Amino acid sequence: MLKTFTRLLIPLTLLCIQANAELVIDVQGVAKPTPVAIVPFGWEGQAPDMPLDIAAVITSDLKRSGRFAPIDESKMLQKPTDGSDVDFQDWGFVGVEAVVVGKVIQSGANAYTLQFQLFDTFGRRQLIGYRMPASRGTMRGAAHRAADMIYEKLTGIKGVFGTKVAYVTALQQGKERLYSLIVSDQDGENEHKIMESKDPIMSPAWSPDSRQLAYVSFEGSKSAIFVQTLRSGNRFQVSGNPGINGAPAFSPDGRKLVVTLGGVNGNPDIYVLDITSRQTKRLTTHRAIDTEGTWSPDGRYIYFTSDRSGGPQIYRISANGGTPERITFEGSYNARPRLSPDGTRLAMVHNDRGNFRIAVMNIARKDLLVLSSGQQDESPSFAPNSDILIYATRQRGNGVLETVSADGLIRQKMASGRGDVREPVWSPFPRF
Template identity: 30%
Template sequence: MSFFSDTEAGILQRHLSRRSLLGGAAASGVLVTPLALLGGTARAAGDSAPAEITVAGAHQAPIPIVIPDFGPGLGNQISGVISADLSSTGLFQVMGGTVPASVQPDFSALKGRGARVAVAGSAAGSDSVRVEMRLWDVVAGQQMEGRAYTASQSNWRRIAHIIADAIYKRLLGEDGYFDTRIAYISRTGPRRHQSTRLAIMDQDGANAHMLTNGSWLTLEPRFSPISEQLAFLSYANNRPRVYVYDLNTGQQTILGTFEGISFAPRFSPDGRSIILSATTRDGGADLYLIDLATQHRRRLTSAPGVIDTSPCFSPDGQNIVFNSDRGGSPQLYVMSVNGGDARRISYGHGHYGSPVWSPRGDQIAFVRIGSGGFTLGVMGPDGVGERSLTQGFTVESPSFAPNGRALAFCRQNAAGAGGAGFSSSIAVIDVAGFNEHIIPTTTGASDPAWSPLRR
């Protein structure tokens, strides 16, 4: 479980009777086809193509890239989304300009502007839209990529995100994360009496819509890695339990039957099971693994009075990182998915929680609470190399982008008398600790959960 706000902590505290839980502190539908080469010789393309520049290099010197309008109306909107996607990473210096869509560009003129790469594109159609994109290596004077995308007009934003992903991958050698969504908790009303609703949006904040009506406190959404499902915590009928929400049908299903409350769900990497925490009669909480097909559950931890929570799988599904107060204060532990001995990995100053394993397997993100407030950081799976990414009054609920390059998290500010001035928003930061920015939302927002790349 994440570190909760005061209101949520109070609700859970009544069920657990343990303040230690908080550590003592408050591309379906898009057809993609190759384009014929426009003169000369193309650079090697495809999944095996080498990156043109490293991410570390782009961090130090963002890639100068020219992205022109793809035409009036819809074309202009598509190029605007592509530009915004690439700019949001901090790895690209996006420039406007004119690049012809059907002939080779003037490389000398582009070089004179300092461009390293240029994009050319066009958009045509009404009910069905065809968008063409070419990526040019300005320095070498060669075409790097050429594709056409066809979809219904309602999918134009997806086409733009898919193009941005293609550019990102061709230049940096790793998958992008623009054609993704973020599930989150929408928050409205006074701080102490907020209405919370399960919600979903594109990763840039567009196309947001509510999935639940706000009748009950809702928290902790988690995406399935393989299907259109979300696991989340709902207080429906005043009984906190984990539910699974089907994004295709809107159906909500209770996951498992527990004597106490169940919370902190997380899908396994293969999407076939969910690990969660469930409270016990002695005031603790144990970890359980539930098979989604059979509903069979297996207890992974069992220690009287100990709270084990916030479990998250390693990308290979062989290990679990979780938060536990078994040593006297909330710290991070790693153990086999089969249970058994757990190894502590957090030894810094303060209380640790909200661990989440990077899709790359090389880092674990976490939240640490100390005398200076909240810190969002990362460390190796063995606890080595801990470093801080950002701090604040409250920073919590980290969630990795599917390529492991960025982290979404919740940032909340301190409130004045009566909750005045309080805000809760979703921010994104590069795992190198730079380029933090807020995702625009129409309401207050928390508990972000990044989806896999859409297929």
């Protein structure tokens, strides 16, 4: 099975040439997005039109990254679908630095091949040539993968267009609110409702293999933590103790959850819960609020929020227990820590002169960078490439999602669905 799969992914040509200097985006300062051209894809099949406008998906991905400015189709002097027809002089004249051409070839009732090439117009050479199989159902995913490869070749940063986000929506219906847990592609397309309830749903968290989500549900007016398998929809309750059951986050090996349990006497502390055996190990015992635990990517530490010093600040403790160490000192309110997958940065909700904003701390340098500009920004979550974050902000009283590059330079509002959208969490990289 795996063999067949890899055989189908034969690269047309794999040129291991480093990207041209002009094409590498300066991550420190994207004053001007790089002009590129994504030529409409050719179609070789029975139906009059191809199942999905591949070029449109790639164009939208690159545009939303903020690092590229795809030119309008009307400005293209030529629309080749094969690399051999690309006239570098024409493209240089239009001023684009890179060109993508390709086509979709139908090979069966629901079998297609997506083929594309990426060219450096100034260096006059091919940077990528790739061909991948697709069905109608996987066509969009294949287009996102193509965009990921193009993005990585041109920027040196791994693309996240093929990843997903999970989030919670609340929709007011008369006197009641309907809460939904949604999983969609990172561009907001392809929404799937995972769970729906008239009671609040909170704190979704991805398993490291992207197959499961843990979340908190208040069904029956009490809190409980569930783990749900996305494909089957099956779920099981892993924690339903008296008082708080909250803030789940998977361990890097996927076998444990860090959770917050409050108990009958309501003292929220950090626990590690073994998902299979349901056994818990208590890590903190302080009478303050200890919550919002999250694992460091190497599995050694658990970072969490605690107000043991008065206001909430971020601490870390060895995943085996021990004495917590305070991590944040700047400002009166730092909460909801999330580490970048590369382990170098810590995102948090930070009170910035009365506004709750997303800030990122460089762990080695300890300096804090405020990334967002709202008043009630919350729930930061890193993309798996550690380069972008997603978080919730408010727009005319409703929660909407925004992404921001980790350097704070590129901020994008995500197309929002209906209702109040909150608690976005970015999935890990998909495993092919």
